[in-house]
Amino acid sequence: MRIVLASDHAGFLLKELLRKHLQKKGFQVEDCGAFDDKEAVDYPDFALKAARAVQEGRFDCGIIVCGTGIGTAIAANKLKGIRAALCHDTFSAACARAHNDANILALGARVIGEGLAREVVEVFLTVPFEGGRHSKRLEKIKKMEEERNGTKISP
Ligand code: RB5
Numbered sequence: 001m002r003i004v005l006a007s008d009h010a011g012f013l014l015k016e017l018l019r020k021h022l023q024k025k026g027f028q029v030e031d032c033g034a035f036d037d038k039e040a041v042d043y044p045d046f047a048l049k050a051a052r053a054v055q056e057g058r059f060d061c062g063i064i065v066c067g068t069g070i071g072t073a074i075a076a077n078k079l080k081g082i083r084a085a086l087c088h089d090t091f092s093a094a095c096a097r098a099h100n101d102a103n104i105l106a107l108g109a110r111v112i113g114e115g116l117a118r119e120v121v122e123v124f125l126t127v128p129f130e131g132g133r134h135s136k137r138l139e140k141i142k143k144m145e146e147e148r149n150g151t152k153i154s155p
Contacts, residue, residue: 001125002028004059006050007109008072011065012037014109014117018063021118027125030059047075051082054103062104063121069108076104080145083138088112093120097127099134 003022007015012034022029032049034041043066050062062084066072069086076084084104085096088111096102105124107117 001061002030002059003125004030004032004050004053004062005064006032006046006062006072007034007065008041008043008046008067009034009037009039010067011043011069011072011107011109014107014112014114015063015065017114018065018117018121022121043071044075047072047084048079051076051079051084051104055079055081060103061125063107063124064104065107065109067108067110069106069111073104073106076106080148083141087120087124088116090119090123093123094127097124098130101129101134101138 005015005019019029019031032053033046047064050064053059054062064072064076064084073084073086076082082104083100083102084106085092085100085102086106087093087096088108093105096105105121107120112120
C-alpha cells in the first residue's frame with residue numbers, strides 16, 4: 001500500500017512520528033512536507049499536495065495532519081474524488097473506511113496523542129469499504145461533484 005503524508009508546521013511532529021512508524025512497518029510512504037516546524041506554513045498548500053497525489057492515483061491513500069485536522073480536511077475535500085475524514089477515534093476511522101470509503105485520514109496533532117493516532121491509522125489502513133447500501137450514497141456524492149461548476153481545482 002502506497003501512502004502519501006502531508007502536514008503544516010502544527011502537524012509536523014506527529015507526521016514525523018507516523019512516517020517513521022509506517023516505514024518501520026514496511027509501507028511505501030512519501031512525504032510531501034512540511035519538512036520542519038520552524039516557520040508557519042499554510043495547511044491548504046500541503047493538503048492539496050497529498051490530495052492531488054491520491055486523486056491522480058499515485059497513492060492508495062493519504063494521511064494529512066494540521067493542528068486540529070479541520071483545515072486540512074476542508075482543503076483536501078475540495079478536490080473531486082477525495083473523501084477526507086477527520087477521525088480522532090477508532091470507531092470513526094473504521095466507519096470512514098467501511099461506510100464512506102474515505103481515501104484520506106485527517107488528524108489534529110493538537111488534539112490526539114501519538115499512541116491513539118497510531119491506532120486510528122492502523123484501523124484506517126486495514127478496514128475495507130463495505131460497499132452495498134453505502135455505494136449508492138457515494139454515487140450521490142459523485143453526482144454532486146459532477147454538478148459542481150465554476151470552482152473546479154484542476155488536477
Ligand atoms: C495552525 O495554527 C492551525 O490553524 C492549523 O494547523 C489547523 O489547525 C487549521 O485547521
